[in-house]
Amino acid sequence: MFEDIKRNKMKSGFIIGSFILVITLIIYFLAMAFDIDAPIAIIIAMTFSILSSWASYYNSDKIILSVTKARPATEEEDTKIVHILDALMISADLPVRPRLYVVDDPQPNAFATGRNPEHAVICVTTGLLEKLEYYELEGVIAHEMSHIRNYDIMLSAIITVMVGFLVMISDLFSRSFFWGRSKDDDNNGNAILMVIGLILLIVSPILGKIMQMSFSRRREFLADATAVEITRNPQGLISALQKLDADSNELKAANNATANLFIVNPFKPKKGKKKAGLFDTHPTIEARIEALQNIE
Secondary structure, eight states, X not given: OHHHHHHHHHHHHHHHHHHHHHHHHHHHHHXXXXXXXXXXHHHHHHHHHHHHHHHHHHHHHHHHXXXXXXXXXXXXXXXXXXXXXXXXXXXXXXXXOOEEEEEOOSSOXXXXXXXXGXXXXXXXXXXXXXXXXXXXXXXXXXXXXXXXXXXXXXHHHHHHHHHHHHHHHHHHHHHHHHHXXXXXXTOHHHHHHHHHHHHHHHHHHHHHHHHHHHSOTHHHHHHHHHHHHHHSOHHHHHHHXXXXXXXXOOOTTOOTTTXXXXXXXXXXXXXXXXXXXXXXXXXXXXXXXXXXXXXX
């Protein structure tokens, strides 16, 4: 367990460093395309990349909660889930009680986020609260608490925000190129913008998937196993996963950048799929249930 936490912290540092490098290069080339002197371009690029990395790290939970349109849970409206979280706090061995949020959506799903266990958030959908029994909800909440305890949330939040930022920068490049070309076909910077914008349009989604896959599917298996350690009831999580898999709703608040956060894929994969694909963010439900049954 301690080795997994250490590896997650090292991966997070590597991803932040890579992000700073990529954004620095992108902004540098953009500045050069508009004929800004090289020394000034380097200063602009480094300043922008460091500030954006810092903001992404410290505000990752706020950004994700905003994207998913989550609201804070209340004792009055969400009594059952609040009590489940409180009951699991001792066995979960967390230093601070995670903040609890709710997304108004019929698909049963959940995720955890935040930069560390001291600044963690667990978010569930209204569909999860309505469709799962008490012991099934326990399994799901314990799974998300496991992600917090194992420092998975730090890695996944950083990946989610930074991947989204890379895609946004890529889109900015493409728009800048076409806007610039329409104004002045003789602008020498357009050729540079065209090449870099094209490369970014191709590379950014691939780079995003690679970054998300560095947050290995193994983390879901580990969180499932740790959830059983917390609840002492593998059948609760097994039953929850079966219900989540059988539900036909798609989560409207999710997107390609945030899909890896959820306990199950918010976009319904093809039925009967036995093995996870190369770029899938989650292992198959069948594989997870089989692993849980082997714990019993």
